[in-house]
Amino acid sequence: MTTAAIARDLAGFLVPIGWIGTALAVVCAIVAGAAIARGAGGLSGGAVGVWIPAALLSSTASFAHQWLPLIISGAALGAMLVLGGIARAIVSVADNGRMTRSAARAAAVVEASQPAPATTTILVPARTPSTATGSIAVVR
Numbered sequence: 001m002t003t004a005a006i007a008r009d010l011a012g013f014l015v016p017i018g019w020i021g022t023a024l025a026v027v028c029a030i031v032a033g034a035a036i037a038r039g040a041g042g043l044s045g046g047a048v049g050v051w052i053p054a055a056l057l058s059s060t061a062s063f064a065h066q067w068l069p070l071i072i073s074g075a076a077l078g079a080m081l082v083l084g085g086i087a088r089a090i091v092s093v094a095d096n097g098r099m100t101r102s103a104a105r106a107a108a109v110v111e112a113s114q115p116a117p118a119t120t121t122i123l124v125p126a127r128t129p130s131t132a133t134g135s136i137a138v139v140r
Contacts, residue, residue: 011064018069021057025073028054033080037087044084051077 028051035044055077058069 014060014063015066018058018061018066021054021060022069022073024054025051025058026076029073029076029080032077033084033087036081036084037091039088048077 028047032044032047032051035041035047051073055070055073058073061067061069
């Protein structure tokens with residue numbers, strides 16, 4: 001086999017892998033954007049973490065001088081990160097009058113930490129001292 005034949009065979013194998021990687025990277029970018037819009041930092045970090053190997057898969061198409069899969073992967077992540085941030089800002093402005101979960105939780109903690117009313121009385125019966133004595137045997 002000549003070098004050109006090997007390159008052609010590899011290109012026929014690596015280009016579809018590149019497009020599969022692009023599809024996975026676009027899905028991960030969409031998940032990352034939605035997670036940013038919802039404020040789920042862990043999910044967005046995980047989605048970007050999975051996007052990285054998918055983008056590396058999309059770079060295999062560059063073996064045949066096809067850079068479009070890699071460009072699409074990068075553009076998808078960039079666009080979804082920006083759109084997710086914009087959506088998050090819009091949601092936070094819309095929810096300005098409502099109490100967030102963290103604020104509600106903080107209010108509940110403050111309410112729970114206040115002392116009980118002074119009128120509460122608990123009666124505890126007195127205990128009589130025990131007259132039983134015990135001994136411990138020490139054996140050598």
